[in-house]
Amino acid sequence: MTKELDKNESALPEKLLIDKPSDFQFHAAYLAYSDIYDRTDSLEAKEQLNQNIKALQQNQIDYATFYRNINQFRTESNAQHRYDRATIKTQRKKDWRRQAERRERNKRHRR
Numbered sequence: 218m219t220k221e222l223d224k225n226e227s228a229l230p231e232k233l234l235i236d237k238p239s240d241f242q243f244h245a246a247y248l249a250y251s252d253i254y255d256r257t258d259s260l261e262a263k264e265q266l267n268q269n270i271k272a273l274q275q276n277q278i279d280y281a282t283f284y285r286n287i288n289q290f291r292t293e294s295n296a297q298h299r300y301d302r303a304t305i306k307t308q309r310k311k312d313w314r315r316q317a318e319r320r321e322r323n324k325r326h327r328r
Contacts, residue, residue: 230263
């Protein structure tokens with residue numbers, strides 16, 4: 218039984234610790250990889266993420282290809298987060314002044 222667990226544990230892909238903070242582009246790519254890796258539960262996705270970051274580190278693919286490859290996992294992991302747009306109320310300066318004067322006038326007479 219423990220041999221089976223050892224096999225399963227060894228089959229799990231591990232998060233690669235190959236960050237290069239001195240290389241800004243690679244560091245940003247690694248942060249994106251790390252974030253997606255932490256959020257996903259799929260073993261296949263983790264394996265593909267590992268392959269992509271290794272290929273990027275070894276200059277087998279460029280950054281555009283890397284982001285294109287991991288983008289499918291990014292959308293899957295962020296599917297639960299939806300951000301709605303906030304509405305902004307605008308008005309003309311003339312209208313704002315009229316309302317401000319009206320408020321001030323009402324404030325003076327209510328005392």
